[in-house]
Amino acid sequence: MERGKVKKKDKGKEAEKGKEDKEKRKDSEKEKTKDREKEKGKGKEERSRNKEEDKKKESESDKEKEQLKGKEDDRRVLGKPVLEPPEKNNHILVLGLDGAGKTSVLYSLALNRVQHSEAPTQGFHEVCINTEHSQMEFLEIGGSEPFRSYWEMYVSRGLLLIFVVDSADHNRLPEAKKYLHRLIKINPIIPLVVFANKQDLKTAYHITDIHEALGLSDVGNDRTMFLFGTQVTENGSEIPSTMQDAKDLIAHLATHMQ
Template structure:
């Protein structure tokens, strides 16, 4: 009530100044929150923030890997155990994108994982430029969504920016009942890769269970692309 009375007694010009000042304060606070969140999303080990503004930039001794797949395929859980080779206790679905860095003896792996929900897939193409290795993860036990996975993968491999980029096809969740083998998965997806190299793998990363195939994923990410 006191504020209303004080504001009502102000002249037109002073009222305008208060409104504009308040708007600037709100805008500044909103920008600050957005900037903090942006920096959190881009934070990745020793990578300089400025270098992430252009995802096409690849420094010497670094390798850029793009990890895609439908939501629920297990991308985050799989990547979460690359270092320890143990499944993480809990993994939240990726709503936007994550950047993960793994330093090996020979190279720094800059791994870009993008969420797989339908609304996020429309942004996949924004992350393609500069990709040196493409990894596509499929829930091999979810046969009802294989057609959906096939559609999305076909879009990717026909993109000219990914021409000749090696593909790691991961048939994940092999611990689930009825999981399809990676050979059968390749046939269902009808991959026509031309000269592109494909590396099919079977993985499982159950929480509290036995992890399989993850060490091979890490070896491939470090090795590819072959010179």
């Protein structure tokens, strides 16, 4: 009897244990399925993250390509300085002392956004600027001493003279004045556009002082003459409205001189 009882108890216990084991198995199966689902989820997440990264990389390389293309396009528009004097006449001449900002102004007019020059112009620099109604051939001649003798050669056959001065370089304004007056004497009809550049500098003279310092009231009553305050500041920014106005006026004058 005793034994039987024990057996019965044991049987009961065994059955209980069996149930528990089943439950445990079920639980662990559930856990495993959860884990599998989690892994699947993780896999999906990872795949979509990888896709996003690939997309990001693609758009970054597209941006780089665009930037490179932009730079190439800029280089095509801006050309390169050359040592050989160009043959053609009817240029819009861009002259003025070294460092006045001729190249920077020219680049910015050509691109319609601010672009500083990277080096002094050693020789000649031709830039063609197209507008809606006209095509303009600009010629900058370097402002350093060795190139100044060419200024006079070209001014007699130029269409228009743009004379650029550094408005903050007070000490060299008399020198700039001397060259400007020499040039306009050679060609009594060439229209003159003066750029009082570097207006962004604190020490820059106001255009009325530049007018005075360059003796512009003696330039001649019959000559067309304009004076603009200009500035070439942060690379890539929009050109100031005065420079846009100056560009429109230059296009207008050049068409009427042809």
